[in-house]
Structure formats: C-alpha cells, structure tokens
Amino acid sequence: MELTHREIFERYVYAGAVTRNPDAVAAMFTEDGVLDAPLAPDGHPMHGRLVGRDAIRTGIGRYHRQLTDPGAMNVAASAYVLHDTADPDVFIAEIDVAFDQADGRRTTMSLVQIFRLRDGRIALLRDYFA
Template sequence: MPTTPRDLLDGFLRAMLDFSPDALADLFADEAIYEFVFWTPHRGPSQRYDGREEIRAGFRAAWGAVSRPPLTGLGEVCVHETTDTEVLISEGEMNAVNHATGRPFTSRFVLVLRARDGRIVHLRDYSDVLRTAAGLGRLTQLFDQVHAESAS
C-alpha cells in the first residue's frame, strides 16, 4: 500500500489509467472527500463523493457506463510539493481516444491531494470537463444538459 502523498498520487493516476474503481477507492481513507471542482450536470447537485465507498460506487457507475476506456496514457505530469507535507499539487495531461471516431485527444487536469496516515483524505479534481466532452464528441450534449439545468 502506498504511504507517501507522491506514492498515493502515482497510485491514483495508475488506477485512472487502468479504469479500476476498486484500486482508486482503496487509496482513500474511510471518510475521505473527493471534490469535482468544475460543475457538470451528470454528477448531480453535490459535485463530490463523501467516503471511500461513495467514491467506489461513483466511479463504478461512471466507468461501468463506458464500453471501452478512453484513456490511453499520461502526457506530461508535474508535481508541486508544498510547505504542508500532507499536500501536493499535480498538473498534467491525460491522453485519450474517442472510440467512435478514432480521434485522439488530450485533456488537462490539476489535482490537489491531501494525505494522512497513508491514505488520501481529500482530493480536489480540477479536470478540464469541456476539453474532455469535446474530445468524446459530447460537448453539445453537455451544453444541452447545462441549459436544461439552468432553466429548471
């Protein structure tokens, strides 16, 4: 089991690439918080998962709805250490492919990870949801969902 924030980040990125909700959730503390900073309608009103099992269930549901994982690898990833030894900031790129068109795309992210006692206790995910939606050919669908949500 990873023990340092850097080890946990490496495990997190590996679980993302492997599309493994169990490996991902197992990196988190029982009462961890996973926040999605940029709002999207399909996540509902809370935009976060509270606790390891909600993280596991949320990613199982999201990834289970995908027939083939779009992620193909990592681009450049830069890790910034902070003065707080529990916290690190990572910025990078995920490479992916739209399986319907065969077109590759890259999406950027920033993660703020807080770890304690060998587990992630809080993660803020600043993923580029617009670039991802565009790459997957779902930008119009996303805008329609945002419009419908704002009209209600």
C-alpha cells in the same frame, strides 16, 4: 514505509485512469475520505462531494461505466508535474492525459488535482476537470 507524493499519485492514476478499478481507487482513501469535483456538471456521477470509500467507489464506478470511450490512455504521450507545498501532506498535480483513438487520432484532457493526505492515504482530493 511511507510512500512519496509521486508514488501515491502514480498509484492513483494506475487505479483510476489506467485500469479503471473503482475498488482500488476507493482503497487509496481514508475511511472518511472525500473526492470533490467542483467543476463536474449536474448529473455527472462525480458532481459534488463523494464522502467515504463506499461513495467514492460507487461514484467512480458509475463514472467509468458511463464513459464514452475516451480511447486508450497513452502513458508515453501523457505528462504531469507535481508541486509540493509548505504542508507535507498536500501536493498538487498538473496533468495532461493523452488518449489514442481507434481511428488514429489523439485527444488530450488537461486537469489539476489537489491531494491532502492523512496517514499515507488520500483524505481529500479536489479534482478540477471539465
């Protein structure tokens, strides 16, 4: 059964932002999949291109370990819009993620991700965040 773009995106968010599970994130990619974060600064664990599941797992794991506590993701206050393209294997996600801080504040991170699929897995993910 082929997953919809929404199902793939929601599984990716759950694996990464909600449970912060680098193994689950890497498993969503093709064996030769690429995670590209072109706006990540030098020294960031996701700077440049992570090629292959092992590199993706390692980079995502390092990113999660060095995160300062962004707070708990507030799913109800977060929002996203998915855009299909002329290519059925490509879709774009516009995302505003809300985080609830321990002191009661809420912060938001906005980003854009471009997904290119192959055989139901992510072959290329361009993650534009700063």
